[in-house]
Amino acid sequence: MNRFKAAWRRHPYVSLLFVVVLALTLAFGIRTVTKARDFWHAPIAQNQPLQEWMTPRYIAASWHIDKPDMFRIMQEVTGLDPMATGDGKPQPLDRIAVQADMPVQVLIDDLTAAILAHQSEKHD
Known part of the structure; x- marks a missing residue:
């Protein structure tokens, strides 16, 4: 403590x-840790409206659909094998629409209808 007092007297501005x-550090x-905690513990938004950037796995997590069911729905809507599309990486809906040779909005609308039908069957 004496060293701090001596430093304070000799160099008050420093x-x-x-x-x-x-104090700023x-x-x-604390702000960084709080924001990181909030980010990592936040659940995926439930039943998000489908958008071009979403992948089938993200949609499955958001809509609480088992991945095999989601891949089956994707195959029914697009006619493509979801495991064979792309280079092994998850593909967003806009790329899947190009591969399926259909407008992305049509894919989104058809996929939304198929997901809603799947969920209504599941709850009946």
């Missing part, structure tokens, strides 16, 4: 700057 920087550190 000491004050150090305290301010330390602490404040931004």
Whole structure:
């Protein structure tokens, strides 16, 4: 403690700057940890409206559909084998629409209707 008092007397502006920087570091550190915790613990939004950037796996998670059922629905709507599309990486709906040779909005509308039908069958 005596060293801090001596530093404060000899260099008051530098000491004050150090305290301010330390406080800002602490404040931004707490903010970063809080935001990261909120991000990682937030569930995927439920039943999000389908958009071009979404992949079938993301849609399955959002709509609580088993992946095999989602892939079956995709195959029924597009006529494509979902496991054979792309280079082994998940493909978003806009790329799947190009591969299926259909407008992306038609794919989204047909897929939404098929998902809703699947869920109504599941709950009946």
